[in-house]
Structure formats: C-alpha cells, structure tokens
Amino acid sequence: MRPAVTACAALATAAALWSWLRRRRRRELARRYAYELLGDPRVRRSLDPYPSSTTVAALSALTGVATAKIRKFSAGARDGACARPWHADGAPRAGGRTKRKASHYYFVLHKPLGVVTQRDDASTKTYVPRPGRNDKRWRPWRRQYVPTVYDGLPDGFPPVPSVGRLDKETSGLLLFTDDGALTTRLLRPGSGCEKTYVLDVTGVVSDAALASLSEPLDDVTKHTREKVRTAPARVKVVSRSDEGARVEVVISEGRHHQVRRLAARAGFAVEALHRKAMGPLRLDDLPVGAARPLTPDEVQTLLSNCGLEKKRGPPRPLPVAAAPELTRAAVEAAIDDLVRRHP
Incomplete structure (x- = not known):
C-alpha cells in the first residue's frame, strides 16, 4: 500500500x-x-x-x-x-x-462635480470613514475608488488623455485628445489658449478685492521648482448681491489651482467654480456629463493656433464602436x- x-x-x-x-x-x-x-x-x-x-x-x-x-x-x-x-x-x-498626416480624436466633455480627472488606478482610492465615528486609522477594506471622468464617458468616446485637469469640485469644459503635440502646445505658458471660469464667491466684493483677483500670481514649477510669475487675469463681475457675487475670470495659463488661489488671496470663499470656455471651444447647451466631438472648424482653429494645421489630417469620426x-x-x-x- x-x-x-x-x-x-x-x-x-x-x-x-x-x-x-x-x-x-x-x-x-x-x-x-x-x-x-x-x-x-x-x-x-x-x-x-x-x-x-x-x-x-x-x-x-x-x-x-x-x-x-x-x-x-x-x-x-x-x-x-x-x-x-x-x-x-x-x-x-x-x-x-x-x-x-496623423489623424486623432478630439472631443469635449461637460465635467460634472464629484469626479476626478485621472484614470482609475490606486491613486484614486480614498478613505471612507464609518458614519458617526472619527476613526483615522488606515484600513484597506474601508477604502474605495473615487469616480473618474473616464467612468462616465458616453458610449463610443475613447478614453484618450485630457488636456489639463479640473479638480474634483470644479465643473465645466474638459478637452480630450490623443494628439500629444497639440496637448503640449495648449498647456505651454504663452500659448494664447485662454480659459474662462465663472466663480460664485462669498465675501465683500470691493474694487480692491477685484483688483487683487486680477493681479499676477507667484508660483513655482512642478519639477524644476523654478519661480515664475503668471500673467494678469481679466476679471468681470457678472452679478452682485449682499452675500457675494458671480465673477468671470479669464486666465492664459493653467497653474495648479490658480483660480482658487487667486480667490483666496483676494479674500473670497469659492462656493462654485465652473469652466465655460477654453480657447475657441464653448459648452453652449451641452448637458452635464455629456460629450460631443469637435466640429472641423473647431479642430482647424485649434491646430492653426498651435501651428499644426499642415501636419494633421482630418479628425477621426466619433462616436466609434x-x-x-x-x-x-x-x-x-x-x-x-x-x-x-x-x-
């Protein structure tokens, strides 16, 4: 045996x-x-x-x-x-x-609140505390993924990279493309691609505060830690009340939380932040969470502004299977x- x-x-x-x-x-x-x-x-x-x-x-x-x-x-x-x-x-x-000539995807998304502008990976995990408790201990079984903009893309829109980012509490226009050269030139300081934001702020909206909101901001670059100074912003008051105001801010760069830092320096508390335009692109009546491909004229304008019109073929059609x-x-x-x- x-x-x-x-x-x-x-x-x-x-x-x-x-x-x-x-x-x-x-x-x-x-x-x-x-x-x-x-x-x-x-x-x-x-x-x-x-x-x-x-x-x-x-x-x-x-x-x-x-x-x-x-x-x-x-x-x-x-x-x-x-x-x-x-x-x-x-x-x-x-x-x-x-x-x-290269052909790429180009489309815009009306980003909703509560989602982050990055891919779904370990960096989107967040700690979820138990209701009624103030427990700050790290417990992996009580962590969950934060929804990303790629989770909510409509069917037929490929998960190509976004041009810049919008933070979790900011809504509005977000451009997506797999054209790396265009992305690099649009994000480069001095590219001429202006971004228009609408802020709902609380506080005393005085002329001095508005002047501070438009003044240049001192910053440092992310990798080289070089000190830089942003270009002045253009500010326009859309509406005003006793509690606060709605202000439109136009900037030509995209520094980290630039608009929120400008508002904090001016003494404003930001209740809502929305990007309504980026260069020649507008949301118009695009619903929240919806996406649309860029028109040929919009693509041509973007490429012409960046000097790429002779190096690109027609955009790829969207949506796709x-x-x-x-x-x-x-x-x-x-x-x-x-x-x-x-x-």
Whole structure:
C-alpha cells in the first residue's frame, strides 16, 4: 500500500512541477515577445479601435508593458507593425515616419462635480470613514475608488488623455485628445489658449478685492521648482448681491489651482467654480456629463493656433464602436503560437 501512495505522491508532485514550469515558461515568452503577442490578430481584435480598461490592465499584467504604451500601440495596431499613434490608418513605416498626416480624436466633455480627472488606478482610492465615528486609522477594506471622468464617458468616446485637469469640485469644459503635440502646445505658458471660469464667491466684493483677483500670481514649477510669475487675469463681475457675487475670470495659463488661489488671496470663499470656455471651444447647451466631438472648424482653429494645421489630417469620426473584451481563450491561443515559434 505504501509504495502505491508514494508513487501517486511522486506523480502528483511531478505533475504540479511540470504545470508550474509550463506556466512560468509561457509568462516569460509573453514578456520577452510582448509586442509580438500584442500584434497577434486574436489579441489585436480587442485593441482596435480602442481597448477597454479591463483589457489594457490584463495585457499589462501579462506582458509587463505599461498601460500607456499599450494604449499607444492600440491606436496603430492594424498590421502588427505600427505601434505609434501618429501612424494613422495603419500607414506603414517609412524611415521611422509616415508619409500620411496623423489623424486623432478630439472631443469635449461637460465635467460634472464629484469626479476626478485621472484614470482609475490606486491613486484614486480614498478613505471612507464609518458614519458617526472619527476613526483615522488606515484600513484597506474601508477604502474605495473615487469616480473618474473616464467612468462616465458616453458610449463610443475613447478614453484618450485630457488636456489639463479640473479638480474634483470644479465643473465645466474638459478637452480630450490623443494628439500629444497639440496637448503640449495648449498647456505651454504663452500659448494664447485662454480659459474662462465663472466663480460664485462669498465675501465683500470691493474694487480692491477685484483688483487683487486680477493681479499676477507667484508660483513655482512642478519639477524644476523654478519661480515664475503668471500673467494678469481679466476679471468681470457678472452679478452682485449682499452675500457675494458671480465673477468671470479669464486666465492664459493653467497653474495648479490658480483660480482658487487667486480667490483666496483676494479674500473670497469659492462656493462654485465652473469652466465655460477654453480657447475657441464653448459648452453652449451641452448637458452635464455629456460629450460631443469637435466640429472641423473647431479642430482647424485649434491646430492653426498651435501651428499644426499642415501636419494633421482630418479628425477621426466619433462616436466609434468599442473593441470587444479580451478573452482568455484568445490569449492562450496567442501564447501557444509564441511557444511554437520560439521553442
């Protein structure tokens, strides 16, 4: 009896070891030939025209490729050879560049209150205290994700990066595009892209306070910690009452909490903050939480202001159909092909 038990245990151990070595080998191949795996037709089907957050997270965990790089690859994953978003419509490489003009997504969202402008990751977790208690101890089971602007995007609008941010308690116009050059130039100080905010403030709205609201603000850059001074803001009183006023502020830069810091320096308490315009873009009657693609004229104006009109093709149409979710069977079949090609 004992020899049979020993033999069975040995067989079970050998099978478990073989299974572990097999899984390890497959994981190593997936990481070593990550972009070959991403270019597999069965995997590419879940990347075109844009992948879901679940698909991107699964592929990132499997291949070790950063989620941002997977999204960039997906923008050009047509024939498995194009891994950069500015290679539009599957254009082949030509000395590292494409002869076609790049094509991108452009749309605006009417951001609601209570959501943050970033992707859903660990940095959006927040502590949720138990009602009636003042317990500040860190407890991971009492943390939850804060909703992001990407959670509420309408169907057919891809989760491309936003141009700048609006904080959790600010609503209004938020521009989204995968055109990195345009984003960089719009956010650069002195770009000429003015942002118009409407503030509901409480306090004594005197001429001196309004003058302080429009004066330049001393700030430091985020990375180099260099001291800078912002350009003066333009201020206009929309309405005024005994308790406060509604003020319109136009700034040409986008420093961290710039408008709120200007209001605090002027002695105002901000009750509500709303961005109603950004350069030539307006919300008009767009409902809260809704999104709309930019018109060709709006895209052309933005590109002309940034000197990119000759380098861009027509914008990609919106909305688009989302790519299907990645399945385990598709991944296993793609890895099987890797094993056969790289024994």
